[in-house]
Amino acid sequence: MNGSLFIVSTPIGNLKDITLRALETLKEANFIACEDTRVTANLLNHYKIKSELISLNAVNESSKTKYIISRIISGETCALVSDAGTPGVSDPGVRLVSAAISEGINVVPVPGVSAVITALTFSGLPTDSFVFEGFLPQKKGRQKLLKALSEEKRTIVLYESTYRIEKLLNELNEFMPERFVVVCRELTKKFEESWKGKPAEILENLHNKITKGEFTVVIAPSGWGLNKH
Numbered sequence: 001m002n003g004s005l006f007i008v009s010t011p012i013g014n015l016k017d018i019t020l021r022a023l024e025t026l027k028e029a030n031f032i033a034c035e036d037t038r039v040t041a042n043l044l045n046h047y048k049i050k051s052e053l054i055s056l057n058a059v060n061e062s063s064k065t066k067y068i069i070s071r072i073i074s075g076e077t078c079a080l081v082s083d084a085g086t087p088g089v090s091d092p093g094v095r096l097v098s099a100a101i102s103e104g105i106n107v108v109p110v111p112g113v114s115a116v117i118t119a120l121t122f123s124g125l126p127t128d129s130f131v132f133e134g135f136l137p138q139k140k141g142r143q144k145l146l147k148a149l150s151e152e153k154r155t156i157v158l159y160e161s162t163y164r165i166e167k168l169l170n171e172l173n174e175f176m177p178e179r180f181v182v183v184c185r186e187l188t189k190k191f192e193e194s195w196k197g198k199p200a201e202i203l204e205n206l207h208n209k210i211t212k213g214e215f216t217v218v219i220a221p222s223g224w225g226l227n228k229h
Contacts, residue, residue: 003072005100009112012084013189017113025110029079039083065096086114090134119216123182130155150175156219165215173199180220186213
């Protein structure tokens with residue numbers, strides 16, 4: 001009998017943001033496929049869980065997927081996690097899940113926190129329809145995509161890194177200067193911060209501020225004015 005693949009959401013910062021079912025799954029799995037074994041080890045150590053860890057990242061996903069699938073087919077249970085949040089959302093894991101489905105393996109979601117939904121609900125912007133673009137292309141196609149997003153009628157959610165957050169805000173100031181934007185830094189963590197306003201206003205507030213950490217950016221739909229917020 002084939003084993004199962006559990007897709008397990010883990011905290012995006014605060015280690016208390018994990019479900020009882022997720023902890024139970026991580027504890028009972030034969031092994032855990034994770035993005036960075038050191039990051040996942042911190043979570044497991046916090047909850048005194050001693051499951052085997054196997055790295056599954058953007059570099060080794062192709063080769064490790066075959067190995068993991070073979071173990072599941074032999075009857076073992078695997079829990080898939082990322083460094084933070086829900087696996088497969090701008091993180092490795094999609095290829096493994098797809099391969100498991102192709103092999104007829106039982107795939108079980110264990111839902112939990114996601115930075116996309118956390119930032120979206122915190123923003124106060126429309127949530128009935130939104131588009132998630134993850135990390136924008138660093139070079140090729142970036143300007144073209146930004147131009148297309150400037151005409152988007154839905155709320156937009158982006159991820160951005162420490163090194164490009166100011167660049168992104170300058171681009172938003174160029175392509176959609178009148179949009180209301182919410183920038184979230186280090187969501188659920190000790191030094192969580194957020195800034196709200198037009199791109200130029202946020203850039204001014206960010207001046208001389210700490211911009212290290214992980215950023216989630218929520219952009220109002222076209223036509224959504226500050227008077228509506």
